[in-house]
Amino acid sequence: MKFSSIFLLIAALAATPVLHAADITGVIIFKGTPPAEKEITPLMDNADCAAMYKTTPTTHFYVVGPKGEFADVVVSLKGVTGKSTGASAPPAVMDQKGCMYSPTILAVQTGQKIIVKNSDTCIHNVHTKPTVDGNQEFNDVQMPGGADLTYTFPKPEMFLKFQCDVHPWMFAWVSVFDSPYFAVSDKDGKFTIKNVPPGKYTLEANHRKLGAQTQDVEVADKDVTVNFTFEVK
Amino acid sequence: MKTNPWLFRFAVLTAFATFLLIGLGGLVTSNNAGMSVPDWPTSYGYNMFALPIKFWKGGAFFEHTHRLLASAVGFLTTILAVWLWLKDSRQWMKWLGVIAFLLVIAQGILGGLRVTMKMNSLGIFHGAVAQTFFVLVCAIALFTSRAWNELAARKIIFIPRGLRSHVLFVTILIFIQLLIGATMRHQHAGLAIPDFPSAYGKFWPDTSAVAVAGYNAHRMEINGENPITAFQIILQMVHRLVAFLILAGVAAAAWLARKRLGGKDSLTKLAIFWLALILTQVALGAATIWTNKAADVATAHVMVGALSLVTGALWCIIGFGRSASALPDAQAFGVFGVQTSMMANK
Numbered sequence: 001m002k003f004s005s006i007f008l009l010i011a012a013l014a015a016t017p018v019l020h021a022a023d024i025t026g027v028i029i030f031k032g033t034p035p036a037e038k039e040i041t042p043l044m045d046n047a048d049c050a051a052m053y054k055t056t057p058t059t060h061f062y063v064v065g066p067k068g069e070f071a072d073v074v075v076s077l078k079g080v081t082g083k084s085t086g087a088s089a090p091p092a093v094m095d096q097k098g099c100m101y102s103p104t105i106l107a108v109q110t111g112q113k114i115i116v117k118n119s120d121t122c123i124h125n126v127h128t129k130p131t132v133d134g135n136q137e138f139n140d141v142q143m144p145g146g147a148d149l150t151y152t153f154p155k156p157e158m159f160l161k162f163q164c165d166v167h168p169w170m171f172a173w174v175s176v177f178d179s180p181y182f183a184v185s186d187k188d189g190k191f192t193i194k195n196v197p198p199g200k201y202t203l204e205a206n207h208r209k210l211g212a213q214t215q216d217v218e219v220a221d222k223d224v225t226v227n228f229t230f231e232v233k
Numbered sequence: 234m235k236t237n238p239w240l241f242r243f244a245v246l247t248a249f250a251t252f253l254l255i256g257l258g259g260l261v262t263s264n265n266a267g268m269s270v271p272d273w274p275t276s277y278g279y280n281m282f283a284l285p286i287k288f289w290k291g292g293a294f295f296e297h298t299h300r301l302l303a304s305a306v307g308f309l310t311t312i313l314a315v316w317l318w319l320k321d322s323r324q325w326m327k328w329l330g331v332i333a334f335l336l337v338i339a340q341g342i343l344g345g346l347r348v349t350m351k352m353n354s355l356g357i358f359h360g361a362v363a364q365t366f367f368v369l370v371c372a373i374a375l376f377t378s379r380a381w382n383e384l385a386a387r388k389i390i391f392i393p394r395g396l397r398s399h400v401l402f403v404t405i406l407i408f409i410q411l412l413i414g415a416t417m418r419h420q421h422a423g424l425a426i427p428d429f430p431s432a433y434g435k436f437w438p439d440t441s442a443v444a445v446a447g448y449n450a451h452r453m454e455i456n457g458e459n460p461i462t463a464f465q466i467i468l469q470m471v472h473r474l475v476a477f478l479i480l481a482g483v484a485a486a487a488w489l490a491r492k493r494l495g496g497k498d499s500l501t502k503l504a505i506f507w508l509a510l511i512l513t514q515v516a517l518g519a520a521t522i523w524t525n526k527a528a529d530v531a532t533a534h535v536m537v538g539a540l541s542l543v544t545g546a547l548w549c550i551i552g553f554g555r556s557a558s559a560l561p562d563a564q565a566f567g568v569f570g571v572q573t574s575m576m577a578n579k
Contacts, residue, residue: 166290209452211446
């Protein structure tokens with residue numbers, strides 16, 4: 001190859017824009033007034049659990065801030081599969097504390113470990129209720145102070161339910177994705193999906209009660225902002 | 234035939250224990266506690282009969298006591314079957330005892346498999362077998378009673394075939410209704426329709442996808458939080474319609490019995506008792522909705538449902554037995570041993 005050809009090749013490569021991964025951020029807003037949460041009165045009838053509360057705790061299906069900041073919405077890139085790094089990702093942790101799951105909304109990758117703790121002084125059973133073939137239903141006893149339990153799920157599934165049948169008000173919902181491109185909105189309604197490769201995607205925001213909304217998004221070399229608004233009709 | 238009052242009393246005890254067991258099973262489902270003890274036949278790794286009291290809490294209290302009472306009913310049924318085999322002279326009664334024994338064993342295994350295999354559908358089947366077993370044990374109690382064995386000696390009023398068929402049809406309808414109810418309960422979705430007598434404010438609710446999504450958005454269930462589906466809404470509507478058919482059918486049975494048999498006849502009284510049960514059951518069904526499926530109310534609904542089924546079944550047995558004994562045609566004899574009594578009285 002002549003020197004001039006090499007020079008031209010280098011020049012061409014230098015002129016080609018190199019696209020880097022970027023973040024998708026946004027805020028989820030709840031519009032209007034959410035339905036009133038219910039007091040979990042059976043919890044207060046249970047001596048083990050009631051001892052941990054001064055007032056009756058409520059359900060928290062709609063976690064909405066003063067300005068409509070909407071937490072616990074699961075945001076993900078729809079249709080992105082086969083990209084899971086779950087096997088090497090740090091485990092997600094879910095605790096049972098005060099006879100409630102914490103957090104109640106969690107998102108993980110396929111193959112990623114979910115560690116379930118029991119910080120309570122009473123017995124719990126961890127009962128998973130998948131609806132997708134390939135994800136196993138588990139039902140394990142966890143004694144107070146007992147060893148942590150570890151679960152993994154190989155198939156993507158939205159809102160896979162964890163429940164305790166000893167305390168039937170105890171629920172958590174774990175969404176499983178086949179990629180690392182997802183996030184759960186925080187108490188400020190904010191979410192960030194990190195290091196998204198350049199390309200065109202459909203971004204899906206999913207609330208367990210209100211279902212899914214989608215928006216098309218194109219990621220280039222700059223961070224992208226996408227907001228969603230939910231309301232109860 | 235000479236009856237053994239102690240055998241009768243023991244059969245009644247077994248039937249009563251079974252009734253309580255159905256109630257306790259109802260509490261297990263009403264409290265979504267069926268899976269609270271994940272292992273079987275052990276409980277939390279302990280021998281079932283040696284589980285420390287400290288673990289009898291929350292959902293585990295209902296599930297564990299259900300297992301213990303089920304064991305007691307199994308034990309009572311075993312004694313009853315052996316007693317019938319050794320002491321009852323009627324061959325078919327010996328085999329009825331064997332069937333009861335096999336059914337209670339199968340029911341126990343079914344309950345265990347529902348836990349270990351984690352299958353809700355087995356729970357529905359478990360509930361249906363429980364109702365069938367209750368009818369069987371009550372029938373055994375009836376057949377061991379003095380009243381049954383003196384049936385042929387009494388002044389017989391023939392039961393019209395139409396009335397017998399009518400009661401049989403309504404009894405079958407009640408069993409179907411119990412299956413629908415069991416299916417609804419084992420969906421673990423709370424109330425599919427939260428109001429009564431209207432349904433989402435209408436005569437017939439909107440079951441479109443948009444409407445169902447709206448219902449789910451507003452639902453705030455504490456227990457059994459699964460989203461409801463259009464199927465579950467329609468199932469509850471069918472349950473309501475069948476309830477109306479049963480109420481009309483039982484009211485017609487009471488009216489027909491009074492007209493054909495007279496107000497003093499025992500079957501007329503039984504039919505009126507049946508009507509009272511059904512009216513109670515309708516009230517409990519409404520209360521189940523108005524109390525947002527309170528566990529005690531929903532369980533009472535299950536128990537009165539079981540009593541309604543048994544009452545209809547016993548009415549049919551007595552009705553068919555009496556009719557058989559009232560017929561002059563010897564070929565009609567032989568129904569549930571009435572022939573034996575007839576022969577003895579001749």
